[in-house]
Amino acid sequence: MAIQTTASETVIVGGGIHGVSLAYELAQAGRTVTLLETDDIAAGASGGSGERGVRANGRDLRELPMATVGFPLWAQYQRQFEGGVGYRRTGGLHLFNIPHGAHEHEVRGSIEAMAMVQNVLGIPSQLLNRDETLEREPELAGDLIGSVYCPDDGVCDQTFATQAFAGQARKGRGNLAHRRARR
Numbered sequence: 001m002a003i004q005t006t007a008s009e010t011v012i013v014g015g016g017i018h019g020v021s022l023a024y025e026l027a028q029a030g031r032t033v034t035l036l037e038t039d040d041i042a043a044g045a046s047g048g049s050g051e052r053g054v055r056a057n058g059r060d061l062r063e064l065p066m067a068t069v070g071f072p073l074w075a076q077y078q079r080q081f082e083g084g085v086g087y088r089r090t091g092g093l094h095l096f097n098i099p100h101g102a103h104e105h106e107v108r109g110s111i112e113a114m115a116m117v118q119n120v121l122g123i124p125s126q127l128l129n130r131d132e133t134l135e136r137e138p139e140l141a142g143d144l145i146g147s148v149y150c151p152d153d154g155v156c157d158q159t160f161a162t163q164a165f166a167g168q169a170r171k172g173r174g175n176l177a178h179r180r181a182r183r
């Protein structure tokens, strides 16, 4: 990739999802950005095959406010970027059974509390009993007693998304240079 010789307002180290999405947003804002990456874009934890969860269901409650901001952004990037970012809203189920030694009423209380708190924190969450869960996923079996369903949960191809952000950042009004840095 070409080496940029002019100075940049911002230098970002690392071409993973954090680095490239920040580069994209800064480039959109008209800032000049240099991205230093010792390997290829998405060579680190943001790479690899397959899709990963873009989900709120069952996460640590402290993460949920960020998920309420993230969900519409993923949908927006999917619409805006030519070819999308590899994001799909699929809905997500969090399944419950009764662990050995636990009491059923305690588990049912936990499920209800989880759905209620997630709803209060802005994550639409539906409490499903066993039959309603099996209606949604007929191949499930075992000692399932119910689930919490989040319609806004989804998945995304992390490598595709990371490379898409880098591509869009290069196209932006900013000036993205990708320099191979030595560790």
Ligand SMILES: Cc1cc2nc3c(=O)[nH]c(=O)nc-3n(C[C@H](O)[C@H](O)[C@H](O)COP(=O)(O)OP(=O)(O)OC[C@H]3O[C@@H](n4cnc5c(N)ncnc54)[C@H](O)[C@@H]3O)c2cc1C
Residues within 6 Å of the ligand: 013, 014, 015, 016, 017, 018, 019, 036, 037, 038, 039, 040, 041, 042, 043, 044, 045, 046, 047, 052, 053, 054, 055, 156, 157, 158, 159, 161, 162, 181, 182, 183
């Ligand atoms: C779509 C998506 C869904 C995800 N879903 C989940 C999930 O469900 N659960 C979960 O736990 N996590 C999830 N993640 C997060 C993921 O597992 C990683 O935590 C995340 O991708 C890390 O991104 P990063 O940019 O911080 O790091 P990395 O992707 O590791 O990027 C760091 C980059 O820096 C480069 N680098 C390192 N040192 C130097 C140096 N000295 N100079 C120059 N370059 C250097 C590396 O080569 C690498 O490319 C998801 C990520 C994505 C993109």
